[in-house]
């Protein structure tokens with residue numbers, strides 16, 4: 130017999146189950162029909178209706194009805210992520226951007242004001258800086274949220290949402306979630322604080338424990354971890370997830386496919402194991418890069434030289450948490466030198482994205498529309514390196530070899 134208790138995240142005694150055990154067992158269960166100890170992928174678009182369907186709420190997400198309203202593979206993953214984030218509920222949608230857009234469009238109405246971090250993922254920047262103000266009459270302010278005083282100064286009577294991304298993509302700036310949540314809630318208990326936690330995952334930082342109202346993850350990155358499926362999640366109260374499902378899932382249609390939900394559920398089983406390795410390897414590589422004369426700057430919250438290192442340390446969720454797998458660095462090289470360096474790498478792949486098993490590097494900054502918001506060091510072009518799960522020594526040797534081969 131397999132105990133269903135553990136699949137529900139419940140302990141067999143007074144001691145709660147740990148993050149590793151929960152990552153493995155939540156979202157899984159014994160299939161009632163076959164006895165399989167892995168849940169199947171349910172690919173049906175529609176589900177059988179009862180004899181008299183007249184009482185059915187066709188917008189409901191609580192029953193199996195039509196796959197855009199919600200489906201079993203989505204729900205298994207939602208229950209797991211809600212628990213890992215410490216939330217009452219979670220909604221899983223088609224991508225991280227779908228989750229960001231769902232949060233903004235569900236909770237912001239014409240005439241509301243939103244504050245957002247000066248470095249955010251590009252789609253969040255475009256939504257909040259341009260699309261929502263121009264099309265929907267929402268007022269927004271870009272703020273350097275590293276200093277909570279800047280948030281305090283930007284709060285207005287109609288501020289409905291403060292959205293922070295920390296560490297921010299691609300500058301790795303860190304914001305003080307607890308301080309910002311306190312400020313926002315003291316200002317108005319109804320002001321929501323949402324945190325894009327994609328770079329940290331709940332293994333490193335749990336924003337809801339620090340006072341945030343909503344946590345958003347691109348599941349495409351570390352939570353899936355294998356670079357083969359897009360997804361996004363929003364974890365918050367059940368009342369808010371109900372609103373999000375109605376607006377963004379049922380009526381805007383941002384549902385995740387059952388196959389992707391299943392893949393992400395499977396990938397998330399090894400999240401703690403992978404995050405420990407990403408954290409350790411990225412820190413070692415950041416330290417190594419810092420020691421090289423060819424390297425102009427390194428930005429990684431785990432380095433003592435990072436301006437927000439103390440805040441980053443104060444946010445860690447657990448004793449074995451770290452600072453994530455992404456770092457930014459600049460070389461003492463011109464445009465072509467950067468390209469030459471990348472062309473000489475053998476282990477690290479030149480591609481966008483992050484949180485995959487393999488290391489990925491991308492050259493950014495020279496023509497980024499957000500460049501004016503970045504710290505000065507980022508203006509000459511820089512790399513975002515997403516450290517993967519290869520041997521740390523191989524990654525360090527790859528970097529050193531490529532620098533030498535590129536003549537830098």
Ligand SMILES: Cc1ncc(COP(=O)(O)O)c(C=O)c1O
Nearest residue numbers: 224225226250298327347349360
């Ligand atoms: C911090 C952050 N948030 C959101 C996203 C968007 O996620 P997705 O690509 O799953 O839509 C990304 C993608 O790189 C990201 O880095």
